Amino acid sequence: MRVLKFGGTSVGSVANINQVISIVSKAAENQKIAVVVSALGGITDLLMQCGIEASKKEEYASIFEKVERKHLDFITTLVKDDAEALAEIQNLLNDLKSLLQGIFLINELSPKTVDKLLAYGEILSSTIIVRAMYAQGLDATRKDSRDLITTNDKYTKAGVNYKVTNSQLKYYFSKATQKITVLPGFIASCASGETTTLGRGGSDFTAAIVGAALNVEQVEIYTDVSGMYTANPKLVKQAKPIDTISYHEAMELSHFGAKVLYPPTIVPVMSKNIPIRIKSTLNPEEPGTLIQNQVGINENPIRGLSNINNVALLTLEGGGMVGIPGISKRLFETLSNQGINIILITQASSEHSICLGVMEEDAGKAKLAIDEEFEYEISLNKIDPLTMEIGLSIIALVGDQMKSHQGISGKMFSTLGKNNVNIRAIAQGASEKNISAVIAQKDVKKALNSLHERFFEAQRKQLNLFITGVGNVGERLLKQIEQQQDYLKKQLNINMRVLGLSNSRKMLIDENGIDLSNWKALLEEGTPVTLDSFHSAVVELNQRNSIFVDITANADVAAMYGKYLKQSIAVVACNKIACSSDYDKYNELKHLSKTYNAPLLFETNVGAGLPIIDTLNNLIASGDRVKRIQAVLSGSLNFVFNKFKSGDSFYDVVQAAKAEGYTEPDPRIDLSGVDVARKILILARESGLKINLEDITNDPFLTQNNLESTDVPHFFETLKEDAAHFEKLVADAEAKNHRLKYVAQLDNGKASVGLQSVPEGHPFYDLKGSDNIVLFFTERYPEQPMQIKGAGAGGDVTASGLFADIIRTATF
Structure with a gap:
C-alpha cells in the first residue's frame, strides 16, 4: 500500500491534474494506492474571502463566480461530454452557494461554519480528480475523509482521535477492492458528525494519518518543488534540495516557515518510523527529500534555513517581576485563553523581562489581554505596559548536529552583523537543534542569502x-x-x-x-x-x-x-x-x-594600482615604524617632466598628458602640487600622524599667473604666456645633467612637496613615463629603503587597483 498526497499547486491546472493521474496510474500498477488531494490552487483563499465578505453583508457573488467558473472549467475540460460528472460538480457548487447565502443572512462566520465552508475546496477537487480518473479508465473511487478521520470539536484546527481513526482506516482499506482510493485532504469530522478541519496545510497531515494507520513503507508528498530546500528558493537563488533530513529537523524547518510541509505531519509517522518523501509533481523522476528517523553524519551541521514573516515581538518587563513566582504562568495562560500561539520565547537571567514572538495578526489582542491581566502591577509601576514591535521576522538555523559543533552561533551572528542586520531577540533551545533570531522583515532576504552563503555555498x-x-x-x-x-x-x-x-x-x-x-x-x-x-x-x-x-x-x-x-x-x-x-x-x-x-x-x-598603502599598513601592523618617506607620487607630473625637454613647449606637453588621461580633467590639480600633497598626507596619516593638508609645505613651480587662472582654458593660455619660465626650469636642470622630478617627502613628522632637480644615480633619476616610486625608510629598513616602483597613472592601472580593493573586501 502506498499513500500519495498532491498539494494545491499539483492540482492547480488541468495539465497538472493530468500529470497527477499519470503518476498515480504508474504507482498503481503493482499495488493499491491512497491518493490525498488538496483544493485546487488558490481556492481555499477564495472560499475564505467569500465567507468574510458574506458575513459582513457585503457583495461576495463575484468571488463565488470565480470559484464556480474554475471548477466548471476543470470538469468540462478533464471529462468531456459527461453530464453526470458536470451535474455532480454543479450540485456541490449549489450547496456551497446556499451555505454562503446562509452566512450572509445571519451575518456570522463562526469557526464551525468556517470548517464547513473551506471543506468544499477538497470535496470539489477530489470529486473532479476521481471523475477524471474514471474517464481515463483507472480503477478508482472517492472516499470522504470525514467518514474515516475522527477529531475533537476544536474547529479550524481539530485534534485527531487516533484510536478511532486508525480503526476506521484499517477496516475500510481491508475491505476496499479498488486499486485507487481518492481522499479529500484537510477535512475530518467530530463525534457528532460535524465537519472539522486539520488546519491550513492539513492535507499533508491527512496523508500522514492514513500512512501511519496502514503502516505503509513510505508517505509521498508531491508539491511544486523537488523536496525541502536549504532555504526558500524564491528568496535564495542558490538554495538547493536537501537529500535526507531527520524528523526533528523537518519539524523545525516547517515550523519556521518551510511551506512544503505542514508541521504536525511528522507526528503520526515518526512514532512508527515511517519515512516521508517530498517530491515534485512536475519532475517526479527526481529523488526529492527523504525525511526519516536518522540521517548520516554530514560535514555541514546546518541542514537548512527558514523564516517566519509578519511577526510581532511582545516584551513584558519591570522590576516587580524579579523573583516573583507565577509571572510567566499568568502571561502564558493569558495568551492561551485568547487562543494565541507563541512562536518564540526568550527571558533574561535577571528575570527583569520576558520577550515573546507572536503573529502580527494576534499582537493587538495579546497586548489588550496582557495589559488587563497585569493592570494592578502596572498601576503600581512594578511592571511596564506591554511593548509591541511589528514588522519583524524570525529566521532560524536548523540542524541536529549543531550541538556537536562549536562556533555555529558565532558565525551566524557575525555574518548578520557584517551585513548590518540588527538582531532584536535570540532563542536557542538546550537541544541546540535550532538557533532563532528576530530581525526586521525588510532584512530577511539579505539575512537568508548571507547565511546561506556562509553555511552552504563552499565559501563562495x-x-x-x-x-x-x-x-x-x-x-x-x-x-x-x-x-x-x-x-x-x-x-x-x-x-x-x-x-x-x-x-x-x-x-x-x-x-x-x-x-x-x-x-x-x-x-x-x-x-x-x-x-x-x-x-x-x-x-x-x-x-x-x-x-x-x-x-x-x-x-x-x-x-x-x-x-x-x-x-x-x-x-x-x-x-x-x-x-x-x-x-x-x-x-x-x-x-x-x-x-x-x-x-x-x-x-x-596613492600610486594608482601600486600596493603602496597596503605595504605601509603591513609594515606598521608588523610593528615597524616609518622614519622617512621619499616619493614621486604623480604619474602625471612624471610623465610631463619626462617628456619636457629644453626647446619643447610646456603647453604642448601638458596638453598631451591630458589627452592621454594622465592628468585630472582639470590639470591644475596635478600641476599645482595639490594632488601630490594629498597623497603624502594620506601616507602620513596611515603612518600614524595627525596632520592636515595645510600642514604640508607646498613649493609650487607654476607661476602666480598660472595659479590665478580662472578655468582650464585660461590656464592653458597662461602656460603659453609663461613659456620662458618653464624653459628656464628645464634648461637649468639639463645644464647640471639633472632631471626634474616632483618629489613628496615625509621626514620627522613634517611633509613637503615640490619640484626637485635630481642628479644621475639617484633612485628617481631613471624613473620613466608615468611611473611612481616610493622609498620607505623604517626602523627595519634604515639605510636601504623598501622600494615600490611602477606605473602610477592611467585608466587601466587605476581600474586594476580598484578591482584589487573590491576583491579585498571579500576577506573582511
Whole structure:
C-alpha cells in the first residue's frame, strides 16, 4: 500500500491534474494506492474571502463566480461530454452557494461554519480528480475523509482521535477492492458528525494519518518543488534540495516557515518510523527529500534555513517581576485563553523581562489581554505596559548536529552583523537543534542569502557593486569585471555583480545584475540621479556584501562615505578628497568602518594600482615604524617632466598628458602640487600622524599667473604666456645633467612637496613615463629603503587597483 498526497499547486491546472493521474496510474500498477488531494490552487483563499465578505453583508457573488467558473472549467475540460460528472460538480457548487447565502443572512462566520465552508475546496477537487480518473479508465473511487478521520470539536484546527481513526482506516482499506482510493485532504469530522478541519496545510497531515494507520513503507508528498530546500528558493537563488533530513529537523524547518510541509505531519509517522518523501509533481523522476528517523553524519551541521514573516515581538518587563513566582504562568495562560500561539520565547537571567514572538495578526489582542491581566502591577509601576514591535521576522538555523559543533552561533551572528542586520531577540533551545533570531522583515532576504552563503555555498562570496563615476577609469573597471567574472568564480569563489551605476545625470539599478556588455545604453535609459537618490536606492535594495565604488574626484560624493559605512556598505574609492580632508573627518570614516564592520579601502589614492598603502599598513601592523618617506607620487607630473625637454613647449606637453588621461580633467590639480600633497598626507596619516593638508609645505613651480587662472582654458593660455619660465626650469636642470622630478617627502613628522632637480644615480633619476616610486625608510629598513616602483597613472592601472580593493573586501 502506498499513500500519495498532491498539494494545491499539483492540482492547480488541468495539465497538472493530468500529470497527477499519470503518476498515480504508474504507482498503481503493482499495488493499491491512497491518493490525498488538496483544493485546487488558490481556492481555499477564495472560499475564505467569500465567507468574510458574506458575513459582513457585503457583495461576495463575484468571488463565488470565480470559484464556480474554475471548477466548471476543470470538469468540462478533464471529462468531456459527461453530464453526470458536470451535474455532480454543479450540485456541490449549489450547496456551497446556499451555505454562503446562509452566512450572509445571519451575518456570522463562526469557526464551525468556517470548517464547513473551506471543506468544499477538497470535496470539489477530489470529486473532479476521481471523475477524471474514471474517464481515463483507472480503477478508482472517492472516499470522504470525514467518514474515516475522527477529531475533537476544536474547529479550524481539530485534534485527531487516533484510536478511532486508525480503526476506521484499517477496516475500510481491508475491505476496499479498488486499486485507487481518492481522499479529500484537510477535512475530518467530530463525534457528532460535524465537519472539522486539520488546519491550513492539513492535507499533508491527512496523508500522514492514513500512512501511519496502514503502516505503509513510505508517505509521498508531491508539491511544486523537488523536496525541502536549504532555504526558500524564491528568496535564495542558490538554495538547493536537501537529500535526507531527520524528523526533528523537518519539524523545525516547517515550523519556521518551510511551506512544503505542514508541521504536525511528522507526528503520526515518526512514532512508527515511517519515512516521508517530498517530491515534485512536475519532475517526479527526481529523488526529492527523504525525511526519516536518522540521517548520516554530514560535514555541514546546518541542514537548512527558514523564516517566519509578519511577526510581532511582545516584551513584558519591570522590576516587580524579579523573583516573583507565577509571572510567566499568568502571561502564558493569558495568551492561551485568547487562543494565541507563541512562536518564540526568550527571558533574561535577571528575570527583569520576558520577550515573546507572536503573529502580527494576534499582537493587538495579546497586548489588550496582557495589559488587563497585569493592570494592578502596572498601576503600581512594578511592571511596564506591554511593548509591541511589528514588522519583524524570525529566521532560524536548523540542524541536529549543531550541538556537536562549536562556533555555529558565532558565525551566524557575525555574518548578520557584517551585513548590518540588527538582531532584536535570540532563542536557542538546550537541544541546540535550532538557533532563532528576530530581525526586521525588510532584512530577511539579505539575512537568508548571507547565511546561506556562509553555511552552504563552499565559501563562495557574492559581492554586489554600486559604482559612481563611469568615465575613463570607470569604463575600464567595468570591462575588467566583465572579463574576469568566470575566473573569479572558479579560482577565488567570488561572484561579482554590478547592481548599480551612476554618472552625473542618470542612474541604473538592477537587483539581478546589470548586463555589462550593454551598460552604456542601459544607463542612458536610466532614471535621473542625485547623490541621495542613488544612496537611497542602494540602501533600499538591501543586498548582502554591498560595496560603493567612487570613481570620481567629487567632494560631494566623498561626503557620502559616512552614510554608506553606517549601513555596513563597504566603500572603495580612488577619490582622494575624503581621506585628505580634515583629520577629524578622516578619523571619523576610519571609526565608522570599524564600528559597522564595513571596509574602507582607498589603495588607488596613492600610486594608482601600486600596493603602496597596503605595504605601509603591513609594515606598521608588523610593528615597524616609518622614519622617512621619499616619493614621486604623480604619474602625471612624471610623465610631463619626462617628456619636457629644453626647446619643447610646456603647453604642448601638458596638453598631451591630458589627452592621454594622465592628468585630472582639470590639470591644475596635478600641476599645482595639490594632488601630490594629498597623497603624502594620506601616507602620513596611515603612518600614524595627525596632520592636515595645510600642514604640508607646498613649493609650487607654476607661476602666480598660472595659479590665478580662472578655468582650464585660461590656464592653458597662461602656460603659453609663461613659456620662458618653464624653459628656464628645464634648461637649468639639463645644464647640471639633472632631471626634474616632483618629489613628496615625509621626514620627522613634517611633509613637503615640490619640484626637485635630481642628479644621475639617484633612485628617481631613471624613473620613466608615468611611473611612481616610493622609498620607505623604517626602523627595519634604515639605510636601504623598501622600494615600490611602477606605473602610477592611467585608466587601466587605476581600474586594476580598484578591482584589487573590491576583491579585498571579500576577506573582511
